[in-house]
Amino acid sequence: MTVTTRVALATSDMGLAWDADLPLMLEALRARGVDAVAAAWDAPDFDWSGCAAVVIRSTWGYPERWPEYLAWADAVQGVTRLDNPAGLLRWNADKRYLGELAAGGVPVVPTRFIAPGEAVALPAHGQFVVKPTVSAGARDTARYAEHHHDLAAGHIAALHAGGSTAMVQPYLTRIDEGERALVFLGGTFSHAIRKGPVLTDVGVVDNDRVPHPDLVPHRPSAAELALAGAALAAVPGAGAPLYARVDIASADDGAPVVMELELVEPNLFMGHGEHGLRRFTDLVQERATAG
Structure with missing residues (x-):
């Protein structure tokens, strides 16, 4: 009897609705005979251990649940292959x-990090950007001009109040x-x-x-x-x-x-790369069956 390899693409409720890459990846993997499924990372009853591999895709919303997200990644990696690995998530999700x-x-773009409790120093000239070190999709990010220091300082104070480290970069x-x-x-x-x-827009968190x-x-x-x-x-x-x-x-x-x-x-903009989807599918299948 042929054993079908199961691969889960970890997503979220929003990802299931809006991730343009997700259906392309599922279809390509299934065409190879892989039992590919999409599952929200916080789905309470999904059995991650039943998968030969779990590929993180559109786990949107993780910055607001950062400790829970890391605990989930560690738990999944403890029972199966996780791509990308939990250690890389931990390192890369914080823009420090x-x-x-x-x-x-x-x-890199010159960056100043301002942790809660540290003095706030803002550029004296030119436009600049304020954002949290843990964010996705330009969330809680804004562009300011040099005469917007009060607005920018308030933005940083709000990030600090939420426990986030702020980062300040010049607007290129x-x-x-x-x-x-x-x-x-x-x-x-x-x-x-x-x-x-x-x-x-300048001076707007949107x-x-x-x-x-x-x-x-x-x-x-x-x-x-x-x-x-x-x-x-x-x-x-x-x-x-x-x-x-x-x-x-x-x-x-x-x-x-x-x-x-x-x-x-x-x-990953799979709809814009002629060979990208095939390469992605090759790699996922190879890694899932490598043992």
């Missing part, structure tokens, strides 16, 4: 990893050229997209904004590929992650810099 990348020589003057997202599968470049600027506006395919430059490779080389742990997305923008001098390194549950 940008400081580690910078210390290792990887060009060339962001209108587009933010580039380079997708890697198993450590190999797959495809890329370019999107329009997200923080179009958690309903579209996180990926005006998507178009993108052919990365050699400099962008080299930067993404350097960022991935700095990721802790052995072996390449199942998936990674490196978000890149242009600094004021035109040089590419890392905005974020997404290893937790990034949109």
Whole structure:
């Protein structure tokens, strides 16, 4: 009798409704004979141990339930294969990893971290961005001008009151050229997209904004590929992650810099990569049956 390999794509109630990648991935895996299912990460009765592998996809809402989410990831990893692994989630979901990348020589957007209880210092000139270190989809993020210090300080105070560390970055003057997202599968470049600027309003926290506006395919430059490779080389742990997305923008001098390194549950834009879905399916199937 043939034993069918079960793979779960971990999502959320919102992901089940809105994740554009999810149905594509399920269909591609099922076409290979894999028993692929989608399950919300916080589903109380789902048996994760019955899966040969669990792939984290659209576990939206995890920043608001961070300790619970980490405990779930640890528990799943204790009974089956988890991609990406819990240790990577723990490291990558807190954007203080940008400081580690910078210390290792990887060009990133200059970032100042302000923990609760620390003095708040804001840029004297130019526009800047305030966000929490643990967030997704530009949630609780806003752009400010130099005359908005009171608004920005209030934003930081609200983040601190919720127990979050705040981060302050310059607003890149060339962001209108587009933010580039380079997708890697198993450590190999797959495809890329370019999107329009997200923080179009000044002094406004808008958690309903579209996180990926005006998507178009993108052919990365050699400099962008080299930067993404350097960022991935700095990721802790052995072996390449199942998936990674490196978000890149242009600094004021035109040089590419890392905005974020997404290893937790990034949109992989499978509808924009000719070979990406096949590569993803190959990797999931190989890892699930590796034993």
